[in-house]
Amino acid sequence: MQGFLNLNKPFDWTSHDCVARVRKLLRLKRVGHAGTLDPAATGVLPIAFGKATRLLQYLPGNKAYKATIRLGVRTTTDDLQGEIITSAPCPGLSLAEVKSVLPQFEGKIEQIPPSYSAIQVDGKRLYDLARRGEKVEVPVRTVEVFQIEILDWREGEYPELEIAIACGAGTYIRAIARDLGAILETGGTLAALIRTESSGFHLSDSITLADLEAQLQAGTFQPTAPDTALQYLPSVTLPATAAQKWCQGQRVPVTIDISGLVRVYDEESRFLGIGQSQAGVLIPQMVFEPVSS
Incomplete structure (x- = not known):
């Protein structure tokens, strides 16, 4: 399982407490959070799990x-x-x-x-x-x-x-x-x-730890897709050959008028990771989903 959880942090819990509880509920080791909240504060605490923890650094800061x-x-x-x-x-x-x-x-x-x-x-x-x-x-x-x-x-x-x-x-x-x-x-x-x-998550869409536990027991929990949390970034779609090279860590030429970080997809709309676009070249920053040869 991988993706994001929009958690409504309870009062008197540290952000670390929340991560530990989510780790136990999801039975996953790789769990992290964005934007620490004080114990006395409540509200939105974005939590990532699985490979999505590598995307925390790319979430918007507002x-x-x-x-x-x-x-x-x-x-x-x-x-x-x-x-x-x-x-x-x-x-x-x-x-x-x-x-x-x-x-x-x-x-x-x-x-x-x-x-x-x-x-x-x-x-x-x-x-x-x-x-x-x-x-x-x-x-x-x-x-x-x-x-x-x-x-x-x-x-x-x-x-x-x-x-x-x-x-x-x-x-x-x-x-x-x-x-x-x-x-x-x-x-x-x-x-x-x-x-x-x-980081792009809103209180109106958040769930509590009790909600998470109930959804897991009912088998209805649906994590936020990894790239959904990154919609503020423009996207680039690569043809098959270029996508494979990019996922292998190679720079590939692109014909886009965009400079900076972008979401990278293949022709099947699969999210591949985060790239840096500059001077007509797409540089791998974080390969999320490598393309099989």
Whole structure:
């Protein structure tokens, strides 16, 4: 069995926990995931199994979230799972004030990832260093936020802002919550997070671990085809002789006006893998399904 699973990750499970459970349910060793989700986050976690794990690196990086930000609170982890650093009610904070600063978080922005994150510094995970009480300088990174839409505003001593965020890979929503609170001078932390889209997979099409187990027992589980997850890439169809050479690792000439990564097929519409098209030549990048001689 090979392909992708659009998993709706449960609360309080790590992405690794989900992979381990899927590996056990499918009775497969080769299982991996795209786009790590924090344990407190739920939603889309793309999982690949079989030879499709080799395609994870080619999935699109764009993501979308529904986030709830609680203002007036700062925590060690920038979400409610951490210890409270400061807590100061701000009932006078208005939605108008929030709206006036939100545009600062759209476009290409510089962001310092949370101290408790999977990013490595000198070969060590930040969350491991943080748990040991070691303070390190977290490198600033440039990320891109395409759009922020306000969904709800709940007044109170600790107002909550619910937003939809579309962003590029590597964006930390916890950091946006923290930095929004800093700009407003109230403090802010992430209260809830649902990933609604990741690597071309959508929450509306996702299934839970319980759904997966039930479908496997009923014999109705249908994985997403390996190339379906790569539809954002243009495609190239090779004649039989060229397809065979390409699958053997050879460069083959093509007459297409495309530069960059492409999906490669043979004349029988079989997905062969990922190629790099440049200057009229198709270069093998990853041969998924070799052609028999």
